[in-house]
Amino acid sequence: MRALPWIVGGGVAAYVLTRSRTASSPAHPVALAPLSGRWVWPVPRWNGRAPVISDGFDSPRAGLPRHGGVDLMFARAATDPFKVGTPNGSKGCVMPDGLSAVAASDGVVWSASQTPQGFAVVIDHTPVKAATFYTHLEKLLVAPTMSAKSGERVRAGQPIGVIGASPLDGEHLKHLHFELWLGGPSDRIDPSSLMRGWETITDPNALVARNAGFTYRAIGESGDAYPEWIRALKGKAGVYVIRDLESREIVYVGSSAGRLYDTLTRHFQTWRRWKGFWRGQYGEGHDPGLTYPRNAVEVAARLTTPAKSLDEEMRLIARLKPRDNLIGQVEPVEEVIPF
Numbered sequence: 001m002r003a004l005p006w007i008v009g010g011g012v013a014a015y016v017l018t019r020s021r022t023a024s025s026p027a028h029p030v031a032l033a034p035l036s037g038r039w040v041w042p043v044p045r046w047n048g049r050a051p052v053i054s055d056g057f058d059s060p061r062a063g064l065p066r067h068g069g070v071d072l073m074f075a076r077a078a079t080d081p082f083k084v085g086t087p088n089g090s091k092g093c094v095m096p097d098g099l100s101a102v103a104a105s106d107g108v109v110w111s112a113s114q115t116p117q118g119f120a121v122v123i124d125h126t127p128v129k130a131a132t133f134y135t136h137l138e139k140l141l142v143a144p145t146m147s148a149k150s151g152e153r154v155r156a157g158q159p160i161g162v163i164g165a166s167p168l169d170g171e172h173l174k175h176l177h178f179e180l181w182l183g184g185p186s187d188r189i190d191p192s193s194l195m196r197g198w199e200t201i202t203d204p205n206a207l208v209a210r211n212a213g214f215t216y217r218a219i220g221e222s223g224d225a226y227p228e229w230i231r232a233l234k235g236k237a238g239v240y241v242i243r244d245l246e247s248r249e250i251v252y253v254g255s256s257a258g259r260l261y262d263t264l265t266r267h268f269q270t271w272r273r274w275k276g277f278w279r280g281q282y283g284e285g286h287d288p289g290l291t292y293p294r295n296a297v298e299v300a301a302r303l304t305t306p307a308k309s310l311d312e313e314m315r316l317i318a319r320l321k322p323r324d325n326l327i328g329q330v331e332p333v334e335e336v337i338p339f
C-alpha cells in the first residue's frame with residue numbers, strides 16, 4: 001500500500017508529536033465546501049439520541065495545547081442513570097459503555113494502534129483529500145496497522161473501535177475525540193460546520209444484537225386473516241420474537257416443539273386476557289401483558305428441529321432480554337383452544 005504523499009509524517013506518531021507543539025492549531029474560518037462521498041457522525045445514535053459536540057475545536061486546555069479536534073458525547077437527559085464524575089457522565093453530557101465509534105466516510109485504515117491516549121485510528125479517505133482521526137478507543141474493531149500496510153477498507157458507518165476514555169485524563173470520562181485533517185495531522189480543521197451536513201446513523205452493533213438476525217414483519221389487524229408466512233408455521237417447531245412496532249422494544253420470545261402457529265397466535269387472542277388465561281403461569285395477581293394488539297407489534301419467527309426449540313428460546317431470552325418474559329417461566333402449554 002503506497003504512502004499518502006499528503007499525509008505528513010507517520011500518522012498517529014506524527015499526531016502525538018504535533019500535540020506537544022506550543023503553537024495553537026491554525027484557524028480555518030473559511031466556509032468549507034462539503035466533502036464528496038457519504039459522511040456520517042463518527043458516534044452513532046444511542047437509543048435514538050444523536051451525539052453532540054461536548055468540547056469544540058481549538059478550546060483552551062489548562063497546561064496543554066489547544067484542542068485539535070472535537071469531543072463527541074450525548075447531551076445529558078434527566079432520566080440518564082450516569083452520575084456526574086463517573087467515566088459515563090459529566091455535568092452536561094453522557095457516554096454509555098460499549099458504544100462503537102464508526103468510520104466517518106469510506107476509506108482505508110491508515111493506522112490503528114495503541115497510543116498514550118488510548119487506541120487511535122486514522123482513516124485515509126482518498127480520493128477525497130482528507131483523513132479522519134479517532135482516539136480514546138478502549139478496543140480496536142479494525143486490524144492494527146501502520147502506514148496502511150493492512151490495506152483494510154472501511155465503509156462510512158462501519159464500527160472501527162469501542163469508545164473509551166483517555167488514560168491520561170484524570171477524570172477518565174468516556175468520549176470520542178475526532179479530528180478531520182485536510183492535509184495531515186498538522187492541518188486539522190474545525191469539522192463542526194461540515195458535520196452539520198453529515199448523517200447520524202443507528203448503532204450498527206445494537207441493531208445486530210437487537211434483531212438477532214431476524215426479519216420482523218407486521219401481522220395485520222385484529223380480525224384479518226393471518227399472513228401466509230404466519231399460517232405456514234402450522235405444525236412446525238421453532239421460535240418467535242414479538243416486538244413493539246413503535247419503540248422496537250422486544251416484548252416477548254417464545255417457542256414451540258410442534259405447534260408454532262398456535263403458540264404464537266394465542267398472543268393476539270384478547271379473550272385470553274379476559275379469561276385470566278395467563279394467570280396460572282405467573283405469580284398471583286401478576287399480569288405481564290402477554291396478549292398484544294396485533295396492529296401494535298411486529299413478529300419474527302425461525303424454524304428449528306423440535307428438540308432444539310426450547311434451547312433456542314432460552315438462548316434468545318438471554319440475548320434479547322424481552323420485556324415480558326419472566327425468568328424461570330414454564331414451557332408454553334400445548335393445549336386445545338376451548339371453543
Ligand SMILES: [Zn+2]
Nearest residue numbers: 069070071177
Ligand atoms: Zn478531545
